Amino acid sequence: MPRLSEMKRTLVFVFILCSICALILSTLASALKVPQEKAKQLDKSKQLLIAANISTDDVMATYKERIRPKVVNKEGELLTFEEAKLDYESYLEKNQKKGFSHLPFKLLYEIHSGDTINGYVIPINGFGLWDAIYGYLGIAEDGTTVLGATWYQQAETAGLGANISLPEWQIQFKDKYIFQPSQSGDIDYTRAPLGLTVIKGKVAEVYPNSKKALTSIDGISGASLTGKGVTDAYADCLEPYRPFLVKLGRS
Amino acid sequence: MSKQILKTYFLDPLWKNNQILVAVLGICSALAVTVTVPVALTMALSVSFVTAFSSFFVSLIRKKTPESVRMIAQLAIISVFVITVDQFLRAYFFEMSKTLSVFVGLIITNCIVMGRAESMAKNVPPIPAFLDGLSAGLGYGYVLLIIGALREIFGFGTFFNIRIIPDSWYATFSHPDRYVNIGLMPLAPAAFFLLGMLVWIANYISNRE
Numbered sequence: 023m024p025r026l027s028e029m030k031r032t033l034v035f036v037f038i039l040c041s042i043c044a045l046i047l048s049t050l051a052s053a054l055k056v057p058q059e060k061a062k063q064l065d066k067s068k069q070l071l072i073a074a075n076i077s078t079d080d081v082m083a084t085y086k087e088r089i090r091p092k093v094v095n096k097e098g099e100l101l102t103f104e105e106a107k108l109d110y111e112s113y114l115e116k117n118q119k120k121g122f123s124h125l126p127f128k129l130l131y132e133i134h135s136g137d138t139i140n141g142y143v144i145p146i147n148g149f150g151l152w153d154a155i156y157g158y159l160g161i162a163e164d165g166t167t168v169l170g171a172t173w174y175q176q177a178e179t180a181g182l183g184a185n186i187s188l189p190e191w192q193i194q195f196k197d198k199y200i201f202q203p204s205q206s207g208d209i210d211y212t213r214a215p216l217g218l219t220v221i222k223g224k225v226a227e228v229y230p231n232s233k234k235a236l237t238s239i240d241g242i243s244g245a246s247l248t249g250k251g252v253t254d255a256y257a258d259c260l261e262p263y264r265p266f267l268v269k270l271g272r273s
Numbered sequence: 274m275s276k277q278i279l280k281t282y283f284l285d286p287l288w289k290n291n292q293i294l295v296a297v298l299g300i301c302s303a304l305a306v307t308v309t310v311p312v313a314l315t316m317a318l319s320v321s322f323v324t325a326f327s328s329f330f331v332s333l334i335r336k337k338t339p340e341s342v343r344m345i346a347q348l349a350i351i352s353v354f355v356i357t358v359d360q361f362l363r364a365y366f367f368e369m370s371k372t373l374s375v376f377v378g379l380i381i382t383n384c385i386v387m388g389r390a391e392s393m394a395k396n397v398p399p400i401p402a403f404l405d406g407l408s409a410g411l412g413y414g415y416v417l418l419i420i421g422a423l424r425e426i427f428g429f430g431t432f433f434n435i436r437i438i439p440d441s442w443y444a445t446f447s448h449p450d451r452y453v454n455i456g457l458m459p460l461a462p463a464a465f466f467l468l469g470m471l472v473w474i475a476n477y478i479s480n481r482e
Contacts, residue, residue, distance in 0.1 A: 032339040039334075039346055043353045050357055054364040061367035187371070 069174035072189075073143050073158035074133045075196070088134050089143070093127035098265025101127070119154075121147035123259040130263070133160070133169075141169050142270075144263060148255020151247040153177040155186070155255060159218075161200065165270030166209060168218070171195035173252075183248030191242065194225075199236040200260055201271065207233070211268040217257035220249035282401040286389075286409040293416045293468070294475040298384040303417055304464040306376050310433050313421030315369050317414025319358045319377060321407055324386050327351040328394040328406030335395045347390045348381070355380045385413055420467045428458025 067085045071078060078084040093106045103110050106127045113129070122129035122145055131143040141162045148155055155176040160169030171192050178184045185191050195218070202215045215237075221228055222241045229235040241249045260267070292298045299320075306316040330350045338346050359377045362370035370377065380386065389409050394402040425431055430438035444451040457463045 028339070032342055035337065035339055036342055036346070039349055043349050046353055047356055050360055054360050057364035058360070061364055065367050065371075 066174055069172040070131060070143055070158050072192075073160040073170045073172045074131070074141065075160055075169040076133070090132045090134060092130050092132050094130050094263060094266045095127055096265070098263075098267075098269050100130070100132075100266065121145070121156075121259065123147075123262045128262055130266075139163055143169075144259065146171075146255050146259045148251055148258060150176055150178045150186075150251040151183055151245075152179070155251060157186075157255075159195075159200075159256070159260075161267070161270075163270060165211075165267040166199045166201045168195050168198045168200060171218075178248045179245065182242065183245040185242050185245065186248060186252060191240075194239055198239070200256070200267070202237050203233045205233055209271065211271045212264075215257075216260045216264055216267070217253065219256075220253045222246055222249070279401060279404060282397075283404040283408045286405060287412045289479070291412045291416070291475065292385045292388070292409050293413050294472050295479075296388070297472065298388055299413055300468065302376055302379065302383055303413075303420065303468060304461050306373060307417050307421040307424055307464050308459055309425045309429070309431075310418065310421045311369070312372055313417040314414075315362070315366070315373060316376065317410070317417045319362075320380055320383060320385065321410025321414055322358060323351065323354045323380050324389050324410040325403055325407035326354050327386060328389050328409075329399050329403040331390045331394040332397060332399040332402035338395075343395065344387075344391070347387065347395075351386050351390065352381050385409055416468075416471060419471065420464055423467055424458045424463055427455045428463070430454055 064081060067089075068081045070089065071081060071085060074089070076084060076088065091103065091110055093101050093103065093108065095101060095106070103113070108127060113127075117125060117129075129145055131145075133140040133143060141160055143158050143160045146157045146159050153176070155173055155178070157171065157173035157175075159171050161167070162169055173186045173192075176184065176187055178186065198218060199209075200216055200218060201209045201211060203209045204214075218237055218239055219234075220239045220241050224240050225235050225238045229238060239252075286292060290296065293300070293303060302316060302320075307313045327347070327350050331347050334346070355378065358380070359370070362373070362377060389402075389406050393405045397405070422432060425433075426437065430436060430443075438452065442452045444453050455463075
């Protein structure tokens with residue numbers, strides 16, 4: 023039966039080819055795992071510094087010198103990891119994926135400049151159009167002014183939603199407010215809506231005379247669902263930090 | 274095989290059979306990744322690497338490959354090299370891999386790679402196939418670089434991220450009549466027009482020959 027032997031030959035060929043390909047790829051993946059993790063870590067630190075509005079050439083050194091991880095409890099008190107009896111590495115590892123804002127001890131990074139504190143960076147996570155999105159938001163020590171914002175991990179549509187990771191888009195977050203001020207300019211810290219809204223169109227055109235302009239960000243045309251995801255991510259992640267931010271705002 | 278013949282294998286896809294300008298293949302990525310020169314260069318090198326080595330290996334096993342799974346076998350080989358490039362970029366050029374995002378993975382579907390495997394590599398010995406694949410990639414690469422250079426210079430005023438149109442030439446509030454960047458250049462349609470013009474020029478020149 024020549025048909026059967028032909029089929030056998032084909033099967034053997036495919037099996038061998040696939041095994042070789044799989045072997046090559048798995049070797050490669052395990053060999054490159056360490057440098058890939060390192061590159062990812064470096065990028066994360068860099069993005070955090072951008073959110074903190076610090077520009078530097080030596081990312082790792084600046085990060086070590088100026089950024090301190092802390093946690094915030096339900097009452098809005100700032101604790102070190104020792105005080106909260108947590109281990110930083112395992113805490114990160116465990117909660118990386120789901121985010122930190124829903125935990126009893128919420129992650130926060132202090133920005134130091136010598137002995138003074140310049141502000142805080144809050145990790146933000148949420149869902150874009152296709153997948154989870156992760157970013158940072160830097161807040162000044164007044165608890166409401168934004169220092170900077172970045173999105174370091176996303177899988178949005180290239181050229182549209184993916185533009186949330188572009189510096190050109192992120193630059194407009196600087197000096198926005200996360201608490202919505204009333205029309206007279208006062209902020210009611212306990213009740214004011216908390217977050218940043220990505221609107222449709224340009225802020226200058228949509229809110230020419232409204233205080234809403236202070237908490238709104240220009241939308242990316244063709245990416246309104248990603249914009250909604252970003253808006254929701256800020257609202258969901260900032261709300262749990264409110265007790266802490268209120269304290270900052272009042273002091 | 275004589276040197277002369279090998280040379281034709283290498284030179285043919287560079288100009289006479291250029292995959293973009295003559296065969297009009299690989300257009301999709303040519304539009305997407307030519308906004309600036311560094312991006313275009315990375316893509317050009319990646320594609321050259323993938324076409325060269327996948328052609329080599331497709332040709333190496335061409336006599337053993339059963340006809341019925343020919344294309345699947347080619348795809349498997351191509352994807353090994355594409356994933357290699359992707360993983361390598363992620364490890365050592367993280368920022369570039371973020372900019373290129375899906376487009377590196379999409380090299381698998383770039384018609385040039387499959388086209389070379391199907392029309393050349395499966396019919397000739399490994400060395401000519403390698404040369405043919407390499408030069409098909411390079412032929413694609415230099416077109417990408419030309420488009421990338423034009424888009425970067427006229428769209429951003431820079432070349433390889435270095436400013437070449439001086440800041441003092443630019444229009445300001447006090448001198449609104451000075452130079453401005455062409456806003457169309459960073460957008461995909463600009464690549465489309467530039468590519469069309471390059472195809473036209475290439476046709477014009479080869480018709481005269």
